[in-house]
Amino acid sequence: MLGSASADRAAASLPDPAAAPPWGSSVPPVYDVLFTHIEDNTPSGPLGSPQSRQNYLVHRNALLAMGTLAQSYEVPWSLQPDWKILRAALLYEDSAMTANTGGKNFLRFLREDLGVVIDPHSHENGGYNYTDVAHLLDSLGVGGTTVIGGHIWDPALPQFQEWDRYRVPVAGLQFPWAEWRGDVLMGSGTPGHVNDPLVSGVWRPRDRDHYFEDEETGNIVAVGQWRGLLSGASELHQLYVDGTVPQALMLTCSEHINPSKLIAPGGLAALEDTLIAPLAALRAEGIVELTDFTSLIDTWRTNFGSVGFVYDPETVTGVELASGEDVGDPRDPRRARGADPLPHAWLEACGPNPTSGRVEMRYQVRVGAAFRITILDAAGREVVRVRERVEAPGSHTVDWEAGDLPSGAYYVAIAEVAPGLTGARMSHGQPRAGAIKILLLR
Ligand SMILES: [Zn+2]
Numbered sequence: 423m424l425g426s427a428s429a430d431r432a433a434a435s436l437p438d439p440a441a442a443p444p445w446g447s448s449v450p451p452v453y454d455v456l457f458t459h460i461e462d463n464t465p466s467g468p469l470g471s472p473q474s475r476q477n478y479l480v481h482r483n484a485l486l487a488m489g490t491l492a493q494s495y496e497v498p499w500s501l502q503p504d505w506k507i508l509r510a511a512l513l514y515e516d517s518a519m520t521a522n523t524g525g526k527n528f529l530r531f532l533r534e535d536l537g538v539v540i541d542p543h544s545h546e547n548g549g550y551n552y553t554d555v556a557h558l559l560d561s562l563g564v565g566g567t568t569v570i571g572g573h574i575w576d577p578a579l580p581q582f583q584e585w586d587r588y589r590v591p592v593a594g595l596q597f598p599w600a601e602w603r604g605d606v607l608m609g610s611g612t613p614g615h616v617n618d619p620l621v622s623g624v625w626r627p628r629d630r631d632h633y634f635e636d637e638e639t640g641n642i643v644a645v646g647q648w649r650g651l652l653s654g655a656s657e658l659h660q661l662y663v664d665g666t667v668p669q670a671l672m673l674t675c676s677e678h679i680n681p682s683k684l685i686a687p688g689g690l691a692a693l694e695d696t697l698i699a700p701l702a703a704l705r706a707e708g709i710v711e712l713t714d715f716t717s718l719i720d721t722w723r724t725n726f727g728s729v730g731f732v733y734d735p736e737t738v739t740g741v742e743l744a745s746g747e748d749v750g751d752p753r754d755p756r757r758a759r760g761a762d763p764l765p766h767a768w769l770e771a772c773g774p775n776p777t778s779g780r781v782e783m784r785y786q787v788r789v790g791a792a793f794r795i796t797i798l799d800a801a802g803r804e805v806v807r808v809r810e811r812v813e814a815p816g817s818h819t820v821d822w823e824a825g826d827l828p829s830g831a832y833y834v835a836i837a838e839v840a841p842g843l844t845g846a847r848m849s850h851g852q853p854r855a856g857a858i859k860i861l862l863l864r
Contacts, residue, residue, distance in 0.1 A: 449662035450669050450725075451711035452622075452655045453718050454701070455608070455645070455676040458488070459543050459572060460503040464681070465510050478510045479519075482528045484684040489536035491694055495702045499679075500714045501532060502543035502571035505550050508558035529564045539714035540564045542604075543571035546583055553594040553602040560600075568602075569715045572609035577630045581613050586630050589641055607644040608676060608715050621646035622658055622673045623814070624722045625730035636730030643719055646732060651677040652700055655710045661733065667790050670812055671731040672722050675710075731790075731814050767793050767813070769858050772834050776861035779824045785836050787813045792839040795820060798857065800831050810839060829864045833857040 464481055467473035485501065492499035508529075515527035523531035532538035542555040552570055559565035573583040591601040610633070611618050619634070626640025627633045633644075648654045654675045661667040679697075683689045704710045713721065722728060766789040772781050783795060793813050797806040808822045835857040 448708070449659065450672070451705075451708055452658040452662075452673045452675055453721065454651050454655055454674075454710045454712050455500060455715055455718060456492070456497065456651065456679060456697075456701070456712065457500040457502055457541075457571075457608075457676060457715075458485075458679045458681055458684070460485075460501070460507045460681060461543075462504040462506045462545065462548060464504075464507050469506070469509055469513060474510065475514055478507070478514050480685060481507065481681060482519075484681065484690075485532065486523070486528055486536075487690055488679070488684050488693075489532045489538045491690060491698060492538070493536045495698050497698055497702055497705075498537070498539065498712050498714050498717075500539040500541055500569075500571075501529075502541045502569075503529075503555075503559075504543045504545065505548065505555055505558065508555065508562060511562055512558070527562055529559075529562050533564050539567070539716070541567045541569035541571040541715065545581075546573075547581070550596045551592065551594060552588070552604055553592050553600055554596040556602040556604075557594055557597045557600040567606075567716050568604050569606045569608060570604035572611060573607060574613060575607075575610035575619070575633050576612060577633075579613065582630075584630070585627070585642065605642050606715050606719055607642060609647055609678075610644060618647065620649060620735065622648040622675060622733040623731040624672050624674060624719065624726075625732045634732050634734060636732065638730065643722070643730075645674050645676070645715055645718060648673075648675040651675055651710075652697065652704070655704060658733075659709045665789060666815065667731075667733060668792075668812060670726065670792075671729060671733075671790060671814065672726040673733060674718065729812050731812070732816075733790075733814055734816060766791055766838050767836050769834060769836050770817070772858045772860050775858075776863045777824070778864060779862070781822045781824070781834070781860060782819055783808070783822060783834055784817065784819045786817055787815050790814045793836055794839050795834065795836050797822070797827075798833040798835055800833075802833070805832070808834075824862055827862060829862050832860050832862060834860060 460481070465474045465477035467477060488499065511527050511529060517525070520526055524535065526534065529540060533540055540559060542552055542559055544550065544552045544555045546552060556565055570585065570588060573585050574581040575585065576582060585607055588604040591603040594600040607627070621634060623646045625634070625636035625644055626638065626642060627644050628635040628637040628640065648658060658673040658675060661673065662669055667673060679693065683693055701710065701712060705712055767785055767787040770784045770786050772783045775781070785795070787793065790813060792811065794810040795808040796804045797808060799805050805827065806822070809820045
């Protein structure tokens with residue numbers, strides 16, 4: 423019989439499966455991708471030379487070993503090869519070489535037998551482009567993803583890869599009859615990775631000059647790489663725990679495993695101890711989910727409602743909440759508010775003012791949440807809802823066109839929208855603190 427006093431005591435000493443996990447409230451996992459680029463100097467030596475074939479075999483074995491290790495932990499791993507190793511595979515994968523991979527080339531074996539995801543990678547500066555690399559993957563029986571496996575994002579650099587070409591199908595340079603349209607950007611990098619952007623999240627880059635701004639209608643998505651999966655994912659997890667980032671927004675992280683690590687003596691064992699096993703443990707705690715870029719975007723669509731978000735600590739300026747120090751902006755309403763709770767967002771500027779119709783509004787978000795920007799009349803009644811959406815910490819702008827509103831004084835206000843509540847929550851009456859008065863003169 424259950425229910426005796428001793429049984430109750432025994433039950434009470436067991437962890438309650440429904441209780442909150444030890445790290446605090448249950449928050450979404452940080453979505454992590456582990457990947458490896460094979461650069462275009464691999465295999466070394468001219469294709470067809472004995473040195474090239476030998477070096478190819480070294481990489482082949484190392485990558486197969488890595489695939490086996492990843493599978494043993496059920497840790498997804500993405501391989502993103504460039505042009506040369508794919509040409510080498512077409513050249514070298516004969517029946518003798520494929521004897522240990524079930525008669526398949528090693529890429530097919532990685533994908534079909536070890537569950538490795540294979541995406542193209544290309545620097546696009548050797549006479550071929552992503553479409554050509556994707557076409558070689560097709561030829562090897564491992565094509566199909568639409569991930570742009572790394573690119574130089576900064577239009578000010580000569581190496582800029584013009585990612586926006588892929589808004590429509592792009593023809594190959596080597597295979598001009600082939601077409602491919604990449605729509606998932608990962609690894610937004612700088613040459614030599616000396617100044618890679620430290621961002622997390624999934625967004626649709628607005629255009630080449632506004633790469634880190636989300637535009638809902640964009641048909642290419644980007645995944646923020648953040649830094650170092652273990653420490654990085656824990657940092658990002660903390661942003662959920664302390665409420666800096668709302669749980670409705672996706673946070674992402676990725677880490678590159680250099681093939682030289684896989685080839686070095688003892689390299690794979692070190693990788694297992696320092697990365698693969700600890701990652702599997704973080705996953706077991708629910709802190710991270712391990713995935714590939716294509717699946718990550720599927721999850722973003724289904725679990726996060728395709729809400730674009732860029733977490734960029736660089737743009738979260740003057741918000742050292744704990745220190746309470748001067749934040750440097752005289753318009754910061756916290757200065758005037760004394761001991762009032764700090765606002766999660768405030769308007770910074772609206773202009774031109776007076777305006778004949780069009781107004782650009784700039785606002786600062788300190789704590790990511792859903793916000794609504796409204797135009798109120800002089801009596802404090804809402805006359806226009808300009809924007810309502812989830813925003814990340816940082817500076818944002820929105821344009822408003824007054825349409826056929828009559829001339830007069832209006833107020834621009836920003837308010838946080840509590841999840842699940844509608845306009846009823848907006849208080850009417852006096853324009854709220856921090857509203858900016860604008861004069862419409864027609
Ligand atoms: Zn590369």
